[in-house]
Amino acid sequence: MNSNTRATYGTSSTFWKRTPTFVPSTIEIVYSGESTSTNETTTQAPAEPTPAAAPPPATRSESPKLPNADEGLEPLTSTSTSSFDETTPAEHKDSAPTDALELKFHTLLTSANVDIEELQKQSWKGIPSSQRSTAWCLLMGYFPLNASRRSQTISRKRREYMDWVRQTFSRGEDALDRSLWHQIRIDVPRTTPGSPLFQNPRIQRSLERVLYCWAVRHPASGYVQGINDLLTPFYFVFLAPHLPHEIDSLDDSVMDTVEADSFWCLTKLLDGIQDNYTHAQPGIQRQLIKMKDLVSRIDAPLAVHLDSEGVEFIQFAFRWINCLLMREVSLTSTIRMWDTYLAEPDGFSSFHIYVCAAFLLKWSKQLQQLDFQKILLLLQKPPTEAWTAKDVELLLSEAYMYKCLYHNSPNHYSAAAAQKR
Structure with missing residues (x-):
């Protein structure tokens, strides 16, 4: 931006690129903590178990005037202190790898032709913070996969x-x-x-x-x-x-x-979910219906209780969908969730509904003991302040489990009932 434009502004106050997508063949529960969901389902071990959380960044000198975006959680910042080179703006200059996971991503991201399916597979389980900026740009389809075309x-x-x-x-x-x-x-x-x-x-x-x-x-x-x-x-x-x-x-x-x-x-993100923001927001309306149906199939007692108390999904889940749960969890947790969303087909729309359902089911037992007012108070400000990477990993794993069980199976229960008859 030239100095004249900056001075004028500063002093005053097609896409969703469809690429081959990694879909885990088994359900991966990366944290063995107890879920509060009333649905108890045994899951299989992942085909290629690796730590899902991004490793903590290497120690670096901290700037006292620039705290992390979310206090009390693992920082997401890269260890690199380099600036972009204006003469060769080919890609984000992420820091050099310091461990095996970072090295795996570094090797993948710096190849002559990035293997998008492998990148999606690895990213599903979390991207090291030092490699995240380049990985996101490639996963979004903003950076070309071919290195020779990138700059x-x-x-x-x-x-x-x-x-x-x-x-x-x-x-x-x-x-x-x-x-x-x-x-x-x-x-x-x-x-x-x-x-x-x-x-x-x-x-x-x-x-x-x-x-x-x-x-x-x-x-x-x-x-x-x-x-x-x-x-x-x-x-x-x-x-x-x-x-x-x-x-x-x-x-x-x-x-x-x-x-x-x-x-x-x-x-690129909004091009994939644009009907969430057009007149009457039809995309959100459809997703609310899907979420309500999904919850009723996974946890019928919760669905019945919400209905008996007069709680409508639009009263709490509209914001969950509109803002992708960003106002319910920290920015740190959001960024980790987006690693997985970028690796999922229609991650910010279809898969997000399963995440929202899993998020609601975490409070199932507690919600069934509350009345209308207390239900909304809990769901509009859920107690996620102390959430760690493990909590996010569990949420994503449960969402994927529900996707495997219920995606594209609208007649799941009616078919089972017909077989019994």
């Missing part, structure tokens, strides 16, 4: 975005869509309010540009609340290698690269 393609896409920014903001805020711009300016400060990182004015101005540019180029859906939340995991992952430096000291070229990459990945 030229990414340079072109980044320039394209920055050209849009210059054109959009060159005439100042008065030339913008006032209603749209006002809503974005209201929502951005509310995005991840507990994170000092996302309260930084420089970061907030960048988020506003991404959201506005996306909205004006997608008039069929436009901007709605919740899209701002979906931007933050991309932004955090791409910015993470630079967090040892203070935000205000980072070079403009670094911030522009993070911003452009976040824009393109957000675009």
Whole structure:
């Protein structure tokens, strides 16, 4: 972004790429803790057991002014302190591998032609934080799998975005869509309010540009609340290698690269779930129906109790689907979940419903003892503050188990009953 455009803006306040996808052949429960779900199902051991959680990052010097996005949880930041090289913006420069898992990803990501199926298979179980930014861009279809094409393609896409920014903001805020711009300016400060990182004015101005540019180029859906939340995991992952430096000291070229990459990945994500954000949000309505049906089949007593108390799924699960559970779990947990979502076919739509169902069933026994008001209080603010990587692993494993049992089997129970007759 040139200095004139930055000064003008800064001083004022097709896709879902379909690629071969890894589908685990067996159900993997990576944590043996007790589930509160009323459905007790024995699962098989994974075909290739490996630790599902990303290994803790290597020790590095910490910046006292830049805490992690989520206090008290394992940091997601890379150990690298290097900046992007503006002359060769081929890919995110993740840190060198320090253990076997990181080496496996590093070898996979730096091959001449990335094996997308193998990358999906490995990513399902969690991506090392040091390799995550490059892995996500490849899984999203933003980075070409062929290394020889990568530099030229990414340079072109980044320039394209920055050209849009210059054109959009060159005439100042008065030339913008006032209603749209006002809503974005209201929502951005509310995005991840507990994170000092996302309260930084420089970061907030960048988020506003991404959201506005996306909205004006997608008039069929436009901007709605919740899209701002979906931007933050991309932004955090791409910015993470630079967090040892203070935000205000980072070079403009670094911030522009993070911003452009976040824009393109957000675009690719939303292209796959765009009917969640069109008029009347039909995508969310369909998923609410599927989730209710799924829960009634897995845990009938819970479904009956919710119905008897007059609890509608839209009263708590609308936000779970609209914001992909980002307001129910920490940013750290969200990023780990997205590793798996990116490895699943239709991970942010179809598989997410199984995750939401598994999430609800975790509180089944407790919910069945509560009345209407207390049920909603629990589900609108579930007690996940102390969740660790193991809790996320268990949630994902249970969701996959339910997918294996119930996906594409709408007549599961009626067929079984017919056989008995």
